[in-house]
Amino acid sequence: MHLPCSAGPRPGRILTAALLALALAACTAPQTRDTPAGDVAAAPAPVPAGPVPAPAVPTPPVPVATPSPAEARIAAERRLARARQGTAPGQVAAPVPRPLPPRVQDLPYSHVITQGAAPHPVRRVATDPVSTFSVDVDTGSYTSVRGLLQRGLAVPREAVRVEEMLNYFSYDYPRPAAGAADPFSVHAELVPSPWNPHNHLLKIGIQAADPAKDTLPPANLVFLVDVSGSMAVPQALPVVQQSLLAFVDELREQDRVSIVTYSATTRVLLASVPGDRKELIREAIRSLHASGSTAGGAGLRLAYQQARRSYIPGGINRILLATDGDFNVGVTGIDQLKQIVAAERKSGIGLSTLGVGLVRYNDALMEQIADAGDGKYSFLDSVAEGRKVLVQEFTSTLATVASDVKLQLEFNPAVVKEYRLIGYDNRQLAREDFNNDRVDAGDVGAGHRVTALYELTLQGRPGLLDEERYPANRPAAASGDTRAGELGWLKIRYKRPGEARSRLLEQAVANAPKPLAEAGADVRFAAAVAAYGQLLQGSPYLGDFGWPQVLELARSGLGADPYGQRREFLTLVQRAARRAPRELPEG
Template identity: 55%
Template sequence: MSSVVSPRAIHASPRLALCLLAGALSACNTSAPSGGTVEAPQAKVEQLAEKSIEARATLPEPVAASANEVAHEAVAVKPAARRGREDARAAGKMATSPLQTFVAAAPAVDALSQPLESRERYQGVKDNGIVLAAEQPFSTFSIDVDTGSYANVRRFLNGGRLPPQDAVRVEELINYFPYRYAEPPRSAQGPRAPFGVTTELAVTPWNADSLLLRVGVKAFEQARTSLPPANLVFLVDVSGSMNAPDKLPLLKNALRLAVDKLPPTDSVSLVTYADGTQVVLPPTPAREKARILAAIGQLRAGGSTAGEAGIQLAYQMAQQGYRPGGINRILLATDGDFNVGISDFGQLKSMVEEKRRSGVSLSTLGFGTGNYREDLMEQLADAGDGNYSYIDTLNEARKVLVDEAASTYSIVARDVKIQMEFNPGVVAEYRLIGYENRTLAREDFRNDKVDAGEIGAGHSVTALYEVSLKGHKGLLGESRYARTEITTDGRFADELGTLRLRYKAPTGGASLEQAFAVGAKNPARIEAASEDLRFAAAVAAFGQQLRGGKHLGDFDWTRIEALARGARGEDAFGYRGEFLRLLRLAQSLTTPAPQAALRVTE
């Protein structure tokens, strides 16, 4: 099929893109010579849509990327037409599948000649540097359970583009995947600790002279039905900027999935904002599913974006339905494009920080492309003691709001901080991979006034350190002038360092602290390390490569894929298999180095 179709032909005809995505080129009227156009009869559109998901994977990646890009842009330039389709669908005249809405949206060909202006915004991130353990043995950071960066990176790659470097937060890529970490042991002497800790040491796959230390933190599992009753407020952006198939229609389907699985003891409120704000649904028992789903179904997009007023009203609804001792959480679903009321980022963040004192958490669900404000979404969730997710597909919505609902809604520990004290008698240098916007000063670790991240039931968090031991080749070298003599206690010669965790109970109060010695003996060869360490290392290398790969040496895409493929292991949800596909996409979109290009031409 694709052998007769060129990317040029795809960009000339949105209908051809739809035919390709549907795997049904034969349904088009012509055979698409290079540079030509193909038109499919309108009656075939819904049939093409139904076939698209399965057949898309069979296209060569450059063709699939071009088809995805054209079809996606095709639906983004006709808001009036989209609004009409939404109204028709509400009247039962059109199928409710987001993909069918997407397929039916192809505009005239000349609309594609107008490129979309990207107004997406990301917080700047500067990679952590290499640190001398003799000068700075303490590494301190806040825990991070967000995974939004991974889904956002996936969206870029599936669209045929590499993500901006600042969109890649390596720790969120690593933490997207479940790992087999030990849960905290039960104690007969007192309350159970909220999480267990796992450490592992192996040779770094991209640097034979250094070691990779994996630190895993796992909160105890809790079934969704065993959690206390939840008071949930869905705060939905229905402004004009949400009028696209990957925004409000996807958002509505995501909320339907969430509501369908809520236990009857929960309650739901629905607040919207556009030019103004509206309480679409006051606190309503989750057992009244028909009423809640009807309220979600009537949502329509249009107008400007009064986000600040919407947040204020959502907190009022949360207080109206407040559950003492229960879960009280706002889920803000938006593209983050606030333009009415408080639009200054600092003011918005301060407002949410002040509101969290009421006992209500705020999480964010990001949607859409083009004007997406990820910088706002991530930090609002941090300020609101919540978590940030990006929803690019209905499968991702199910992962966040159904499969991992206990983690998304609940909190088992607040203000969780990690501090690794490296033994300078053993360790020469170290580097924390990721967590650049979570780092804390050493003195912040025991300062309970300093905010940190929350962890929910079943959440796992992974941190990776690249460590160079004394006597091994490092990257910093020795100073000609400065000499630091290290005197260490011989009793600790077998310790790489000490890992400390500090946290508060879900209800707050005084912080508790745990400490664990990390051994330095017998690091494993990377081939003999656990599947989880090897896979996490591959994801870390993937993220670093997307950010320029300055610490990876000659550890290229091919070697990253080999490491990930060999560590795929049990993959119940298919996440690791999908990662391998994204890895290949990233490789195909990366411009090869001159030496590599020369070898290919030879």
């Protein structure tokens, strides 16, 4: 059937035909094949699928609409990011539609995958005197929530892990003495609770030894970088690249570095080279380009294969996985991925995760596989955070001074009536697991600080639990040697790197409360951070203690603050308060 047409072609139809031709060409272009890990010494940069005007300059793919509004918004953000990159002189880029996307802060949080755990309940010492948990040095929850608040987004309760917020900050804990038998020192402080006049806060701090960088053993590092399409936004792959480039400056001659990438396929982009080949490593990092789906499980296996080939006996052998966690090809389940990582951990290869992303990232996956790999989960919401994790904390990111670290605190029933552990909700261990060396727990890196807070009700104070009606159900009063000078007995189990049997550190916790105003700035600031996290979780234990009180308490605990991290926390409190029904007063 012949359709009537105008005398000349319409410009709109020419543009439409051109776009259709490009889309068909992109669909039919051959995919880059997998490169066997052992055949490449320094593989070339990944070649993006789709037509290109010249071999060196990839053409942005024509966006494909999806049924999901959130997906459409993310695609619009990627188009803008690619369009801003421009083209080389004398080259013409394919036309890319550039509709104005909605404001980023209007995007929903529903594409961030989290996995929360129920907060610890109040426990009565007379019937449940022992608290046992695995330590945690992750900080990803703090920076992930920070990024959301800075973009004006809602923070779901499941994204808040109070211990990761506490452990983000530095505290002035005493370091272990040179030549000490144990690789860390222990500090305890007891003060009145800021939010409950009847209760106290017990802060326990662990400070690991921090050897100089030059004294660390040689490191065999594999950068495993997600280069799938979801990493194309400015808050993902570009942040990873700039962070890794800064990290390269810290590498030593005795270190070795490999780079493995994954998207729809996997490849060894750079086989193991010495740490002093800095320009070669930088060139490989700069060549990274995001496109395609996400075969994260296959990427993990290839990275471990590369790590085994360059394994350094007695050295640091670790994979640094940089990803938004959006695995969608092959092995994608958290439990399956954890099994892969846990099995490889037993061979001496650890794994740490560097999370990135704008509004789509898998927080639960990145936290849990780092735990399975005896590593740390950090979320890089900016290049500055990348420098903090990979440059300022170089030794703690790489070197482990104690593994499978477990903490157990037995409270004295003559002194403590009730207790509640704040945070570490998914780190609880059974009492019998403390002495079982086959039960995995968290690792502590060089220079790491671990902080835990308990809220306590001392004897003679009104508690949060009702008294039993029947006398036979009431706990018996303590008698005999009450050891009133002890609040409790603290035990820490840990293994030295490479050891199979744990060691035990134990000491009494003194019953020596001091007024909050006379306590150190660190304990006041830690209490403010704990209150901040609990308010974000909607905790029922804070009473009328709200955002204005958190802000005032944090200001009283600023201390020296050499990097400005505590002052930045004040702005986050203010941002969180603006989303609450009652805002902070002016000033």
